[in-house]
Structures are given as structure tokens and as C-alpha cells.
Amino acid sequence: MKYMKGKNLFEKEDYSDDDPMTGIVNLFDVSLVFIVTLLLTLFSVFNVGELLNEKSNVTIMKKNDDGQLEVITKKGKSIKAVKMSKEQAEGKGQRLGTAYKLEDGSMIYVPE
Numbered sequence: 001m002k003y004m005k006g007k008n009l010f011e012k013e014d015y016s017d018d019d020p021m022t023g024i025v026n027l028f029d030v031s032l033v034f035i036v037t038l039l040l041t042l043f044s045v046f047n048v049g050e051l052l053n054e055k056s057n058v059t060i061m062k063k064n065d066d067g068q069l070e071v072i073t074k075k076g077k078s079i080k081a082v083k084m085s086k087e088q089a090e091g092k093g094q095r096l097g098t099a100y101k102l103e104d105g106s107m108i109y110v111p112e
Contacts, residue, residue, distance in 0.1 A: 056074070057074065058073070059073045
């Protein structure tokens with residue numbers, strides 16, 4: 001008890017606000033919270049959770065301004081990206097049927 005003699009435990013120490021970095025630290029904390037919420041929102045909007053699941057199979061087709069297609073396929077843990085041009089996508093084949101897009105946006109495939 002002799003060590004606590006003369007000191008009040010509930011008395012606050014005098015901290016001065018002379019440090020200019022206190023406002024910067026608060027801005028850094030706010031920006032971290034904003035970044036995390038932005039990432040979580042983007043994951044939920046674009047359904048990126050399927051890409052992170054190792055049991056899911058996903059195929060994504062992208063087309064750039066030059067008309068070049070990029071097909072990204074994910075099967076289990078392996079991901080493959082193939083860039084294709086119009087010449088590579090052309091070929092001979094036989095018609096299998098017709099696809100129709102309905103007014104509600106759904107598509108129907110009718111085999112011949």
C-alpha cells in the first residue's frame with residue numbers, strides 16, 4: 001500500500017491534444033472500415049462466392065473492345081483462361097435446334 005500513497009486511481013492523467021497525427025489515425029480507421037464494407041458488398045452483388053468455393057464449377061465469357069473473347073472456366077480448384085478470336089470460334093458443324101428468348105427474359109431451346 002505504500003506504493004499507492006498519494007495517488008488517486010480515478011484521476012485522469014493530463015494528455016494534451018498537441019499531436020497532429022491523432023486526426024490522421026482516425027481517418028485511417030474509417031477508411032479501413034469503408035474498404036472492408038465495399039469488398040463485402042462487391043462480393044455479394046457479383047456472386048463471387050461461387051469462385052471461392054472449391055467444389056463449384058463456373059464458366060465466364062468476356063468480350064473486349066477488339067471483339068476477342070476470353071473464356072474463363074473453373075472446375076474444382078483448377079482455373080483456365082483461354083483467349084479466342086473470331087477465326088478460332090468459326091467452324092463447320094450441324095444445326096441442332098433453335099433458341100428463343102421470351103418476353104420475361106427466359107430462354108427456351110427447341111431441338112430439331
